[in-house]
Amino acid sequence: MTDELRIFRNFIKKNNIKNSRSREKILEIFLNTEKHISIYELHDLVKRQYPEIGLATIYRAMNIICRSDLAETINIGDGVKRFEHKYGHRHHDHLICIKCGKIIEMHNDDIEEIQKKMCKKFDFKMTDHKLQIFGYCKNCLD
């Protein structure tokens, strides 16, 4: 069993949620993707193997998967939530190409440090943060 599945089942047990075959399938298929995937795209993938699974079930499953800390959402401003893996991925920021939609992940410790300092300055207790840089990626710069 993968770490992720263990974590997921643990979360399920702790929260009095019932097991469900399809939910684990959704998790499995989600974990096998590597991009920032939308509910709609994930539903398409899942339907290939399990045509009977409805959209609402994908929504419900992804909410639980997020709550279990295996995924988190990213919103690039086009009105569609996307999901990315969280387990085993340290925090990172996003460079988002406004032409082709490509999302580049990057991390910088200095930024993280400064953020902590700023929070201290404002007596603010940070739980999460998102840095998004919009612009044009290498390929889209003509």
Add this chain to the structure above:
Amino acid sequence: MTDELRIFRNFIKKNNIKNSRSREKILEIFLNTEKHISIYELHDLVKRQYPEIGLATIYRAMNIICRSDLAETINIGDGVKRFEHKYGHRHHDHLICIKCGKIIEMHNDDIEEIQKKMCKKFDFKMTDHKLQIFGYCKNCLD
């Protein structure tokens, strides 16, 4: 006439948009608010003085006001766009209290510098960036 109104009328003229009394009223009322205001809240404010103005007109006006660079949108992840003044306000980041919804603005030159460096590293041409820190503000800590 205020700078903002001058900028706005200039934009209107340059873009072959017709003048409109109500649009300027919406701008005026928006400029008199100081918080991060939603369309719905702004509509409520505007209706007090001009009960006949419809929601769609607020949407249309705020789109133009954004295009004229007098306002910009901020999305704190609750599905509602909010607007803040842009003219005379330098770029800033947001600390967002997930309990009371308070939004604190902050600016740090070092973060800006590092962002530029990171973009260079990825051959990315930045047009815009948003840093949001979520957590608990002073008042909401216990």
Add this chain to the structure above:
DNA sequence: TATAATAATGATAATGATTTTCATTATTAG
């Protein structure tokens, strides 16, 4: 100033993402 062209408006319908409802099915504790 009158007029023709066209943009703005309000009301309302449409849209698109997400959530809820509800009747049915699956899971699980005992």
Add this chain to the structure above:
DNA sequence: CTAATAATGAAAATCATTATCATTATTATA
């Protein structure tokens, strides 16, 4: 095995936003 209850799919509901459309306002220019 069974009662309790959570999960499911389909479809309706919701909520923010956008588009449509008939009417009104603005503006360039005759």
